[in-house]
Amino acid sequence: MLYSNNYINNCGVYMNFVPVSDFIELPLPTHNHDDCRNKAVQTADKLCAERGVQLTPIRRKALELIWGNHKAVKAYDLLDQMKPLQQSAKPATVYRALDFLLEQGLIHRVESLNAFIGCSCSDQQHEQLLLICVQCQEVEERPGMMVMEAVSRELEQAGFTVHRKAIEIQGICKHCKQSQANS
Numbered sequence: 001m002l003y004s005n006n007y008i009n010n011c012g013v014y015m016n017f018v019p020v021s022d023f024i025e026l027p028l029p030t031h032n033h034d035d036c037r038n039k040a041v042q043t044a045d046k047l048c049a050e051r052g053v054q055l056t057p058i059r060r061k062a063l064e065l066i067w068g069n070h071k072a073v074k075a076y077d078l079l080d081q082m083k084p085l086q087q088s089a090k091p092a093t094v095y096r097a098l099d100f101l102l103e104q105g106l107i108h109r110v111e112s113l114n115a116f117i118g119c120s121c122s123d124q125q126h127e128q129l130l131l132i133c134v135q136c137q138e139v140e141e142r143p144g145m146m147v148m149e150a151v152s153r154e155l156e157q158a159g160f161t162v163h164r165k166a167i168e169i170q171g172i173c174k175h176c177k178q179s180q181a182n183s
């Protein structure tokens with residue numbers, strides 16, 4: 001069964017079933033992004049407390065910076081942003097913070113860009129269908145349940161054991177397409 005209520009991810013972190021309706025649509029370019037960031041940090045605080053892990057200041061700072069917008073962030077850009085804020089932000093420290101955030105499902109790695117995005121549904125079990133806009137660089141995370149189920153069946157037939165499952169698609173998002181149509 002692909003989606004069940006009891007799910008432990010690769011890192012041993014407990015995840016809940018995710019109803020599709022809980023996923024957030026690609027927010028309008030004019031939305032109040034502070035709300036997105038605050039919600040993400042609050043969820044991270046709650047999850048870390050529940051799991052008995054520490055959202056240390058450096059981990060929290062990395063999460064806040066990744067949530068600077070909905071674009072994917074590269075590790076070295078993150079390092080540049082953290083340096084003036086935190087003397088202890090050595091590359092190894094920042095990479096460890098990123099590993100922690102990945103393990104806890106608070107961020108995702110965007111392999112095709114070698115970058116990271118914040119997860120807006122980190123309290124729920126999900127696989128990632130990432131829609132990457134090559135124009136505005138925003139990444140929309142979608143549940144893609146039907147796609148993922150089809151892939152799971154394929155993998156089962158192949159007798160393949162999955163370590164990580166994410167599908168990345170590059171193209172033009174609906175906002176960029178609309179603004180192109182209007183100009």
Ligand SMILES: [Zn+2]
Nearest residue numbers: 027032033036
């Ligand atoms: Zn936002």
Ligand SMILES: [Zn+2]
Nearest residue numbers: 119120121141
């Ligand atoms: Zn996610």
Ligand SMILES: [Zn+2]
Nearest residue numbers: 133136173176
């Ligand atoms: Zn776009």
